[in-house]
Amino acid sequence: MTKHTYDFGLIGNCAFLGLIGTDTAVRWLCWPRFDSSFVFGSLLDADKGGEYSIRPADPSLEFTSHQTYLANTNVLQTDISTAEGSYRVTDFAPRFPQYDRYYKPLMFVRKVEPLQGTPRIRVACRPVGQYGELALTRRRSSNHIAFLGLEEEIRLTTNIPLTYVLEEEDFVLNEPKYLVMTYGAPLEAPLESTAERFLRSTVDYWRTWVKSTSIGSFQQSQVLRSALALKMHQYEDTGAIIAATTTSLPESPGSTRNWDYRYCWMRDTYYILTAFNNIGHFEEMERYFHYIVNISTKVQDRYQPLYGISGQSKLVERELPLAGYQGNQPVRIGNDAYTHIQNDVYGQVLVALLPLYVDCRFLDPERLAPEKLVYDTLALIEQTMDQPDAGLWEFRNLAQKHCYTYLFHWAGSHAARKVARAVGNTEMEARAERLMRAAADHIEQCYNPELEAYTNAIGSPHLDASGMQLILMGYLDPASERARKHLEALEKALKTPEGLFYRYRHADDFGTPETTFLICSFWYVEALASVGRVEEAIREFEKLTTYTNHLGLLSEDVDAKTGSQWGNFPQAYSHVGLVNAAYRIAQKLAKPNFV
Known part of the structure; x- marks a missing residue:
């Protein structure tokens, strides 16, 4: 019998938790609370659990994966390598001090960046509700996709062309891309600079906590x-x-x-x-x-x-x-x-x-x-x-x-x-x-x-x-x-x-x-x-x-x-x-x- 391990990384900010597979797929994420229904739950059902992944474009291509935490943090990095090239997905839940409190929004941030060659990737994002019984409707806006049907809106704000995300079409990754998913209060600030600032601040928070x-x-x-x-x-x-x-x-x-x-x-x-x-x-x-x-x-x-x-x-x-x-x-x-x-x-x-x-x-x-x-x-x-x-x-x-x-x-x-x-x-x-x-x-x-x-x-x-x-x-x-x-x-x-x-x-x-x-x-x-x-x-x-x-x-x-x-x-x-x-x-x- 082969050894079974849970090949997932954990992210969280003391407001929500998520499990990310070594293939970048979000296998488990419950919103708005730890004990709420999952919005991504393929861990328990591949069909009903929705999907949120950033995989190589050609599913027939073999790829290797290397997943680590940034040292002394809960910021997760997953490196994917194929014959075409390699890329990194950095996943984190923002957490840092702000206005004498901790900023810990229901916000899941993903940064995707090329490392070598010309990797082609495909983004799939299909959240669900009520433990997979509820299919959410989608609404396209200028720079985000809203997923509707829950008590509050799930919003995905990204600088990836929305058409590629909605149609799950592949594209060449030749510059850093950002995906910020929120439940309730959306991101109403510049995407790239805010994501980078949140990443730095979150890394600083965890390293200070460790110290x-x-x-x-x-x-x-x-x-x-x-x-x-x-x-x-x-x-x-x-x-x-x-x-x-x-x-x-x-x-x-x-x-x-x-x-x-x-x-x-x-x-x-x-x-x-x-x-x-x-x-x-x-x-x-x-x-x-x-x-x-x-x-x-x-x-x-x-x-x-x-x-x-x-x-x-x-x-x-x-x-x-x-x-x-x-x-x-x-x-x-x-x-x-x-x-x-x-x-x-x-x-x-x-x-x-x-x-x-x-x-x-x-x-x-x-x-x-x-x-x-x-x-x-x-x-x-x-x-x-x-x-x-x-x-x-x-x-x-x-x-x-x-x-x-x-x-x-x-x-x-x-x-x-x-x-x-x-x-x-x-x-x-x-x-x-x-x-x-x-x-x-x-x-x-x-x-x-x-x-x-x-x-x-x-x-x-x-x-x-x-x-x-x-x-x-x-x-x-x-x-x-x-x-x-x-x-x-x-x-x-x-x-x-x-x-x-x-x-x-x-x-x-x-x-x-x-x-x-x-x-x-x-x-x-x-x-x-x-x-x-x-x-x-x-x-x-x-x-x-x-x-x-x-x-x-x-x-x-x-x-x-x-x-x-x-x-x-x-x-x-x-x-x-x-x-x-x-x-x-x-x-x-x-x-x-x-x-």
Whole structure:
């Protein structure tokens, strides 16, 4: 079996995201929001997904492609070479400071320039609406084409003769050409000079952002690429960070594990904020805090596992009549996991909000997170202490008393105790300590003396990669014999010969998982570093970097046998895992003798 990789580059400006193929085709772009319908979606259906490409004119001619990012930016360059000549397509979403704010319009800019010879090219531009069900009408103007039928106008402004674009006729590329596509507010400025200015300003913005990133020397280039990818997954308007750019890319071919990941999972809050903190980016942390606090103030009975990017709670799942990625169906939008009971979210919220009280950069925690919020969340932990739940892997037809849930009951109560001490609330401190003890008692009920490890749930014989968090969250002393034995048991049960990790190996609602979950592999690297096996951690980390695509971007899942990428892409949480694992190793390397 050949190795499958996602041969796309990601562009974005914290208002929208797009995936560009190595053949210049825009395979995925949703407007006006991350979770809107695609306007280009050939990733999921070649016929219904529209097209936006700048390909060689003769489709029978062979061509080669080389795709890279401009160093330390999210500006993508794709070089196409044929026997006739070569050309470069530079793709970017403008983003730069302007008038004390960030300028991040719904604008996609493409610059096409000849490099050698006399390349002939053909531009196709056919956006669609309503996930391919709506064909847009076209209106030709003096220097642009308007595409009508959506709530707002899509406009393509270009210095390519409009006839060539409308009729998809080929032409010789003998000078730079520009294509600026907008949703809503159009470009009302000189085309060429404005596009060049936006390009320079966007390059400057990303390079300045990179310079403000605090990272060690360990695997610096890959950490920066992951940080840049993670940054683009934040919907800046609300501060939400989505799990992935896409929907319905299968966890493995034919598995039907095709989910919509364009939402914000509460359970991953702690890991995301840790990643931003580890690379020294306070602004992103603060925006995400605001998003979490805004949701938490609306909670009545329970937190949902996930919310929409604007905080919406109903994310009704439905299937679309689309062909699917490489024929993998169903194609889903929405995610019924919003109805699940996942009780680890309460601890996640408390651990995430802790910096509001203990980080000196936050001067007014009461403005963001009143003590009532901590009280209410502790009450939810107490309420659900003996309640089975779906667990972090979101089992659809199985409820258990999960070890991971109790770990975050413990960690959340631990965080609440720190808050209580910071604000001098002795009653809250006593309640938090009582819940810590109760959670620890439940965790210990998951310990299996024969395996010398903690199983995934009380009374269960199965091990689960999330058990590594017992070490990473500090419940188990990393220097202890119990932590060492626990990690060894997890290795034996879940690690592949390649060093990758399965989430679990027992059957769930859809059978036994066939691919490994990449963030679990990064948790393993962190666990190795934590217990002092630093040289192994470095070796395993370096292996994991071979599972990126040609641009350093990570998927959700990896087939251990072929090294193939599967699952939604790019997966923000895989990049979170990489950043946090690299940080953990760098911290260890900074200490004498890797102590």
